[in-house]
Amino acid sequence: MSELTLLLIRLAFLAVLWFFVIAAVGVIRTDLFGPRTAPAPARKPVKQPRSVSKPKKGEPRQLIVTGGPLQGTIINLTETPITIGRANDATLVLSDDYASSRHARLFPQDGQWIVEDLGSTNGTYLERSKVTRPTPVPLGVPIRIGKTVIELRK
Amino acid sequence: MTAKRRGAQLGMLAFAVLIVMGAYASVGLGINGKIPSGMLGYGLGLGGLMLAAYLVLAKWAPWADPLLLPLVTLVNGIGLVMIYRIEQSGQAGASATTQLMWTALGVVMFSATLIVLKDHRALQRLTYTAGFVGVVLMAIPALLPGSLSEVQGAKIWIRIGGFSIQPGEFAKLALVVFFAGYLVAKRDVLALAGRRLLFIDLPRARDLGPVLITWAFAIATLVLEKDLGTSLLLFGAFIAMLYIATQRTSWVLIGILLFVGGAFLAGQIFSHVEARFNVWLHAEDPALYDAGGGSYQLMQGMFAMGSGGILGTGLGQGYPRLIPLSFSDFIFTATGEELGLTGLMAILIVYALIVERGLRTSLTARDPFTKLLAGGLSFILAWQIFIIVGGVTRLIPLTGLVTPFMSAGGSALLANWMLIALLVRMSDAARRPPPQAIQDEGLTQVMQR
Numbered sequence: 178m179s180e181l182t183l184l185l186i187r188l189a190f191l192a193v194l195w196f197f198v199i200a201a202v203g204v205i206r207t208d209l210f211g212p213r214t215a216p217a218p219a220r221k222p223v224k225q226p227r228s229v230s231k232p233k234k235g236e237p238r239q240l241i242v243t244g245g246p247l248q249g250t251i252i253n254l255t256e257t258p259i260t261i262g263r264a265n266d267a268t269l270v271l272s273d274d275y276a277s278s279r280h281a282r283l284f285p286q287d288g289q290w291i292v293e294d295l296g297s298t299n300g301t302y303l304e305r306s307k308v309t310r311p312t313p314v315p316l317g318v319p320i321r322i323g324k325t326v327i328e329l330r331k
Numbered sequence: 332m333t334a335k336r337r338g339a340q341l342g343m344l345a346f347a348v349l350i351v352m353g354a355y356a357s358v359g360l361g362i363n364g365k366i367p368s369g370m371l372g373y374g375l376g377l378g379g380l381m382l383a384a385y386l387v388l389a390k391w392a393p394w395a396d397p398l399l400l401p402l403v404t405l406v407n408g409i410g411l412v413m414i415y416r417i418e419q420s421g422q423a424g425a426s427a428t429t430q431l432m433w434t435a436l437g438v439v440m441f442s443a444t445l446i447v448l449k450d451h452r453a454l455q456r457l458t459y460t461a462g463f464v465g466v467v468l469m470a471i472p473a474l475l476p477g478s479l480s481e482v483q484g485a486k487i488w489i490r491i492g493g494f495s496i497q498p499g500e501f502a503k504l505a506l507v508v509f510f511a512g513y514l515v516a517k518r519d520v521l522a523l524a525g526r527r528l529l530f531i532d533l534p535r536a537r538d539l540g541p542v543l544i545t546w547a548f549a550i551a552t553l554v555l556e557k558d559l560g561t562s563l564l565l566f567g568a569f570i571a572m573l574y575i576a577t578q579r580t581s582w583v584l585i586g587i588l589l590f591v592g593g594a595f596l597a598g599q600i601f602s603h604v605e606a607r608f609n610v611w612l613h614a615e616d617p618a619l620y621d622a623g624g625g626s627y628q629l630m631q632g633m634f635a636m637g638s639g640g641i642l643g644t645g646l647g648q649g650y651p652r653l654i655p656l657s658f659s660d661f662i663f664t665a666t667g668e669e670l671g672l673t674g675l676m677a678i679l680i681v682y683a684l685i686v687e688r689g690l691r692t693s694l695t696a697r698d699p700f701t702k703l704l705a706g707g708l709s710f711i712l713a714w715q716i717f718i719i720v721g722g723v724t725r726l727i728p729l730t731g732l733v734t735p736f737m738s739a740g741g742s743a744l745l746a747n748w749m750l751i752a753l754l755v756r757m758s759d760a761a762r763r764p765p766p767q768a769i770q771d772e773g774l775t776q777v778m779q780r
Contacts, residue, residue: 186357187645191670193350194677197405200346201684204339204398266764 236288237316237329244319244326246272254329258284261322262295275299275323281308289313290329292320299323336397337389343401344385348378351408354646358416361647373415376431377408380438387442391449392759396692399758402685403736403751406678407434407744410737413666417651417658425658425739433741437748444752451756455700458512465505466548468498473555485731486556499561500733500746503568504753507711510569511703513541514576518699522577533581542585545569550593557603559594560722560730564715566590571710572703575693611728628655632664632723636675643671658739660731664723679720682735685751686713692758705757708750 240259242250252259252269259268262280271280277297283290293311294301301308302321319326352374359367381404388395411434415427448454454461472480472487480486488495514521524535549566553559570586573579598604606624613619614626614633621627631654638644649668651657657665667675689709696702715735722729733743 183361183645183648186360187643190353190357190646191642191673191677193353194670194674197343197346197350198677198680198684200343201398201402201681204336204343205684205687207339208336208397 237290237314237331239330240269240283240327241330242269242325242327244321245324247325254285254290256285258282260295261325261327262297269327271323271325273323273325276325280322281320283314297322335393337393340397340401341385343398344381344404345378347401347405347408348374348381350405351377351412354409354412355415357645358412358419358647361645362416362419369415373411373427373431377404377411377434380435384438384441387445388755391445392755394759394763395755396688396758396762399685399688399751399755402681402688403748405681406685406736407437409666409678410662410734410739412646413651413662413669413737414658414739416647416669417662417665419647420650420652422652422657424656429741430739430744433744436741437744440745441748441752441755444749445756448753448756451704451753451760452698452700454508454704455512455515458509458516461505461512462509465502465509468502468505469548469552469561471498473551485558487558487561497740497742499556499558500742501749503561503565503711504708504746504750506565507568507572507707508704510572511700511707514572514703515700517541518576521573521582522579534579534585539585542569542573542582542589546586546589546593549590550597553594553597553604554601558731559604559607559728560718560732563590563718563730564711564732567714568707568711571714572707575706575710576699576703607728607730611725614725628661629723629725629729631655632657632661633725635664635668636724639668639671641672643667643669643674645669659733660719660729660738661723662738663720663734666737679716682713682716686710688758689754692754692761695761696757697761701757701760705754705761708754712747712750 238254240252240254242248247269250269260279260282261267261269261271261276262278263271263273263276264278267279277295277299279295280297281292281294281301283292285291290313291311292301292303292308292314294308303312303314304318308320314320314329316329316331319328352370355370355373356366359365359370381400384400388400411427411430414425414430418425418427471489475489477486479490480488482488482490482495487497487499489498521534521538521541524538545566549562552565553562556562566586567590570583573582573586594604598608610619610626610629614629616626619625620630635649635651635654635657639649643649646669649665651665651668654661654664663675666678670678686709689705689712693702693705693709696705712735715732718727718730719732719734721727722732733740735747736744
């Protein structure tokens with residue numbers, strides 16, 4: 178066994194050892210921030226039911242975040258309720274100290290969208306008034322949750 | 332967003348086993364230019380064991396952290412390779428076969444812990460039982476006559492026939508469980524009562540009781556069992572957990588002052604403690620180097636790491652035979668000689684990642700007992716690595732602790748595999764998604780906080 182081969186084996190082993198460390202860090206990274214490219218097919222099933230039950234005229238189709246760190250986010254409205262809060266499984270996940278983990282939810286009822294506060298600490302506000310019981314949300318009226326403002330659009 | 336990440340786990344596990352097999356081959360090539368005949372056996376043995384551990388984990392703790400098992404596999408495997416390599420160099424006492432057998436038993440303990448302990452919070456009910464068991468395990472070697480408990484000056488063994496165990500290794504797990512349960516119950520009074528003096532919050536005098544008892548216990552270990560390592564390990568773990576529970580810096584300061592003071596006094600009074608300090612401070616003194624029980628071993632380890640340099644001499648090409656006990660306490664220096672600083676850093680980072688996964692479990696956990704237990708177990712692992720690596724590199728006085736998962740030694744390996752099983756169990760509970768609230772039923776109220 179020549180000196181050179183042994184040197185190469187030695188360097189290769191150290192390189193592989195470090196590659197293991199980097200791979201482990203990669204796994205942690207994915208764990209923290211999710212996969213680098215979001216899987217595209219996963220979103221499709223959400224869109225399909227929307228085209229089946231087409232919203233009637235005058236009904237809101239989108240929820241738009243107009244203020245706060247998530248400003249510009251758009252969620253297409255379907256028949257399913259939307260939950261808002263800091264919990265990971267909420268539809269709109271807020272990273273806001275003033276929001277509760279399950280803060281509020283919006284759900285459709287008889288062609289209207291209703292906002293309901295889920296017992297949050299700092300409250301949900303429709304325009305200026307605090308939401309104390311399920312309240313219908315007109316188009317374009319701001320709902321304030323912590324630092325985030327959302328409204329329904331056509 | 333948590334997922335089970337089984338694929339990543341299996342992939343990393345296979346990667347770790349492959350690295351270990353590569354290391355075996357590299358040892359053989361370095362020693363005599365041939366791939367050792369036992370390589371396939373060792374590789375398949377380790378691979379089979381880890382596959383079994385993985386299957387148990389997938390069945391009984393499916394949400395567990397995907398990295399803990401592969402990372403532990405790598406350090407355990409590298410330890411096996413180094414012990415094999417030291418055995419090849421002709422040092423008496425090193426036996427890779429024994430170590431592989433202990434690894435197998437370790438995996439059995441790991442699996443048994445996972446299967447039996449379905450919910451780690453059951454341990455909280457055993458708080459005081461665990462404390463009692465821990466103290467008894469610690470006390471047995473001190474009470475036994477020296478012929479049954481003393482090996483090379485440290486009175487920490489139970490030796491029956493040809494068989495010996497180190498009860499302190501298991502005691503540390505029991506004591507961490509006890510500290511966690513105790514602090515959950517008492518942390519409010521320890522955190523809130525007290526008054527502010529200058530810039531730190533001092534606790535009330537009567538709340539010092541638990542700290543003083545643990546301190547007395549640690550100093551007793553130091554004096555009666557001549558074991559600075561375990562004493563430092565336990566007291567450090569208690570102080571760290573006290574800090575996690577109360578977030579008060581004053582406890583850490585009190586703890587450090589107490590321990591340094593106690594160790595200093597013990598050094599003045601007891602000769603064996605003083606000898607340790609002497610070796611540490613004056614290791615390069617030729618007289619001490621030549622003296623029996625002097626700094627010979629420590630300096631041989633330093634020389635080995637020095638000759639390894641940045642890239643190491645290569646596996647199978649160093650002289651681990653020259654370091655006494657290079658397969659147990661000094662395995663880190665033997666590894667340093669052959670893998671160099673580059674390899675040592677990789678191994679230290681792997682340890683750091685194990686600890687990080689444990690601490691992350693502690694952060695995600697939802698109840699205080701889990702937080703304290705996961706934090707305490709991760710800390711005790713990190714602290715043990717710090718004490719032994721600091722010892723062999725002369726950062727702190729050398730104490731006879733094992734390098735977790737690497738050093739030869741059955742008790743430590745079993746206890747550390749149990750520690751990892753507990754972390755896996757807790758990470759499974761912490762990463763398991765919370766039960767889904769019913770959300771599609773119109774106006775039904777969901778009661779949640």
